[in-house]
Amino acid sequence: METILQAVLDVTGVGATLVFDGGGRLVCHRGHAIYDRALCEQISGTLGKAVDTIQLQQEDWESVSARYNDGKLLLRNLGAAGGGTYVLAVVADATLNPSFATVAIRVAANKLKKALGSGAAPSVLAAAPAHAAASSTLLAGSSVQAVGSSSLLPSSRLADSRPALASSSGLSWSQTSSVGLSRIAVADPASSTYLSRTAKELARHVGPMAKVYVEEAVRRVSPDAPFSISLGGKLLEDLAGQIEDSGDRMRFRQAVQLAMQIPAADHPRWAELVTGKVPFKPSFLAARMFLASARMEVGKRGANPELIKKYAAGLRDMFAENADSSNVRQDLAKVFK
Amino acid sequence: MSDLKLIGSRPEVKSAVLSDLAGAFLDAVREPDGENVAAVTGFLTSTMVQAGEQLGLGALRTVSFAGQARACLVAVRSDSVVTAFIEPPTSVATVERVLDPSDSSPRGR
Structure with missing residues (x-):
């Protein structure tokens, strides 16, 4: 093939x-x-x-x-x-x-x-x-x-391979220290989430090279220690400085900040939304369709905790990816009031 | 003349719907189920915008899909989306040129 x-x-x-x-x-x-x-x-x-x-x-x-x-x-x-x-x-x-x-x-x-x-x-x-x-x-x-x-591929090349950055979001970051070129050590899961979100938002402006830029920026702002979310502001400024258009730069900053304000996927309200315990109908169309589908699936298979967790994370990702939409902001304000 | 009326007057356009980017129905020409078309188009547009962002392809301009008997063209504007159902499907390029005359070069289509 x-x-x-x-x-x-x-x-x-x-x-x-x-x-x-x-x-x-x-x-x-x-x-x-x-x-x-x-x-x-x-x-x-x-x-x-x-x-x-x-x-x-x-x-x-x-x-x-x-x-x-x-x-x-x-x-x-x-x-x-x-x-x-x-x-x-x-x-x-x-x-x-x-x-x-x-x-x-x-x-x-x-x-x-x-x-x-x-x-x-x-x-x-x-x-x-x-x-x-x-x-x-x-x-x-x-x-x-x-x-x-x-x-x-020769096995020597395989040994030098960059790690797969795959996860449900398409990006993940190693939590182990490593001398490998592409391995970014992170202090905790929150820092990992921050890097994934930043790379995703940057990709809107620079395309698929975003991950590489984030890796390089992390090495600049935290050369000797695992990356911690406390360095998030410094990382954001470093990356924003690489976006030429001032409007895009501002949108990138706002999007990362907005996305990081959204509660984590393990917040109980996400699970309450996908199970229908909170009968909320989002203004954001994609979320409305997602919830309709999630509630059908969860209902069909029973309240499987793993399935609920998966949908909760998916819903949170959807809101985070569209955090700059006014409908999403309205929905979030109602859900987490 | 609005985009909807413009393409609605084309003989190869069987029906057309105008909606906003969130999938809310605004207007239609010869389309009895405009609300459903608007919702589906809204979701499709948001998904394709997301794909374009992941790939660094820039702003989404059009999406078209075609089958044996008919095609559908979705043209994305700054604050609205025009969806046109076209027969025969080979006429998509013609309708696309009506909606976006700037894209008349063969390499751009």
């Missing part, structure tokens, strides 16, 4: 290409260095939600094209294979030649359908956890090896 994705990646303007399943789980990816596995896992989850929404409107959808100021996101429905559904996604910048891309994507989609139909996906999925670290490696070349491709 990597060979098929590589053919799409070779088209001028394409930065990354990936396949994810109906549950928004990454199956396989190829991309330039900044599109590492953690980012592709994160984007798979987001696009999985988008595909679910599109299916509400048009069940027989074949392709999706999203146009942004600085690039494009193209999706192709690979249909059902081996008991699951799959989608091919292509991330491209403004230099993409749409005609070439259309042909390359059609060819790749046909080949992927055959590969998935012959059972390629389950083996790829099975290999995923074991190779997670290798797949986010920033190797000398410009492309990143995806799941299942680590067998192609």
Whole structure:
């Protein structure tokens, strides 16, 4: 499957290409260095939600094209294979030649359908956890090896791999001290959450390089000790100084500050919201839809504490990601009054 | 002329809905279920904006999806969203040009 994705990646303007399943789980990816596995896992989850929404409107959808100021996101429905559904996604910048891309994507989609139909996906999925670290490696070349491709890499390179920064949020930070280039030691879970949130907010302005910038900034503000949230203000100023546009700089500062004011995921009110114990209907549409779905799931399977915890964290993340929305601010004020 | 009326007058546009960014229904042309379309479009738009932010692609301008018989074009404005259902699906590019004449170069589409 990597060979098929590589053919799409070779088209001028394409930065990354990936396949994810109906549950928004990454199956396989190829991309330039900044599109590492953690980012592709994160984007798979987001696009999985988008595909679910599109299916509400048009069940027989074949392709999706999203146009942004600085690039494009193209999706192709690979249909059902081996008991699951799959989608091919292509991330491209403004230099993409749409005609070439259309042909390359059609060819790749046909080949992927055959590969998935012959059972390629389950083996790829099975290999995923074991190779997670290798797949986010920033190797000398410009492309990143995806799941299942680590067998192609010399073991010495694997030993030097950057750690996978994957978590439910797509970012995580080591809590152990390390001399590795990409390992950031943190003092406690709150500091880790702060770094994840800061990287996410920075990504809105600088894109997927945000994690690298945050790592570099942490080394500057806390070179000799594990990063602690008490250095948050200093880190924020360091990062804000790297954003050229003054408006973006101000928005970044505000967004991080707003997001960090939102109570942690283990605050009991989040669980009360997802279980329906607090019958609150958010003004923020995405949260309303999320809660409707969460309450159905929690009700269906009983009050499973782990499931409730998962939804509570998801709801908190959704509010934190949209903390600059006036609807979100209103909702939070009502929920935590 | 507003975006809604502009594309509503196109023969290939079967129906169209105007909504705000939070998914609230504002107006519609030949669409009996405008509120539902507005809600779905609002959620789709917020999800695609989030995807664009994660990837550093900048502001979202349009989302289109197509099947065998019809396509849907979602054009995002600063404070509103226009959704158009298009038949045949190959006419999406034409309608997109009507909504965004600045994007007329072949490489930009």
